[in-house]
Amino acid sequence: MKRILKIALILVFVGLVAWVFYYLYEQSKTPPVEYKTESPEYRDIVEKTVATGSVVPRKEIEIKPQESGIIQELYVVPGDMVKNGDLIAKIRIIPEMIQVNSAESQLRIAEMNFKNAEIEFNREKELYEKGVVPESEFLAQKLKYETARENKQAAYDHLQLIKEGVTKSMGSQTNTLIRSTVDGMVLDVPVEVGNSVIKSNTFNDGTTVAMVANMGDMIFKGKIDETEVGKIKKGMDLMLTIGALEEDTFTAVLEYIAPKGVEANGAIQFEIKADVKLQQNKFIRAGYSATADIVLDRKDSVLSISEKLLQFSNDTTFVEVEINPQVFKRRDIKTGLSDGINIEVLDGLKEEDKIKVPI
DSSP states (O other), X not given: OHHHHHHHXXXXXXXXXXXXXXXXXXXXXXXXXXXXEEOOEEEEEEEEEEEEXXXXXXXXXXXXXXXXXXXXXXXXXXXOEEOTTOEEEEEEEOOOHHHHHHHHHHXXXXXXXXXXXXXXXXXXXXXHHTTSSOHHHHHHHHHHHHHHHHHHHHHHHHHHHHHHSOOGGGTTOOTTEEEOSSSEEEEEOOOOTTOEEOOOBTTBOOOOOEEEEOTTSEEXXXXXXXXXXXXXXXXXXXXEEEGXXXXXXXXXXXXXXXSSXXXXXXXXXXXXXXXXXXXXXXXOOTTEXXXXXXXXXXXXXXXXXXXGGOEEETTEEEEEEEEETTEEEEEEOEEEEEOSSEEEEEESOOXXXXXXXXX
């Protein structure tokens, strides 16, 4: 009995060892690779390059004062629509003392000259009426009198203009009222009531009281890398994606390419501008960031494959076509336009072909 049990245990042990070896052998075997395949398709191929930038008004006009002073009243806020000539702000003149003193001195001199001319004129008039002096001398003295009177009035107006920015003779015209010089929307009012402002002069650009722009005339302003600038030209179409309006795509036409590049982020880039075709009921705010796809070339409904299927040998482009299940044969092909993902097939493939996807 013991002998039978011993033999049985030996047989079980041998069987277990054989099973372990068989299991390890099966595990060590490499499973056959099964390649996926794709077929050519007819699709649109659009070759494009990308430029980043923003959408801005074609012209942003800075409204500046004609006189220096302090903002007394503001009549607009950002977002208001204005017409050419509409009031923007009113300033209170703060005259310079040197100018005031000079103008007061000129007025005093003009008044003294006028008094002297008036005395001489009255004396000459009496003599003329008595027939003592000829008419020519009387008329010459009258001219001096009238000239002195005009100089006095001019000196007075000059002093009033320096102090108040307006004279009685000017009527409604005054440099204390700042008006819009264009039609458009007020984009920014960078001053507040009480702020000091200065007029533009040789040494200073002057204080900007408001920014006004025509929001119906917008352009895309961006930059393109030097490696791509040689591929574009004026008149090309752009497909514009605005960050704040991702669901909408706008079209634009390239109208400007900078002749000179500038260095940015370690590369030379060129500025471009494109006329944006606005859509009804879609308000684009100034300064929206945008990405422009510039269409370099386009072919519609052409036979194409994914670029990942391509293989290369020297200067030859080829793919592997399935001739039997999981049996592939090399086939040279000729390619055309590419959009970076798909590429046009000019020769060598048919729509029913199955192409191996390289691992």
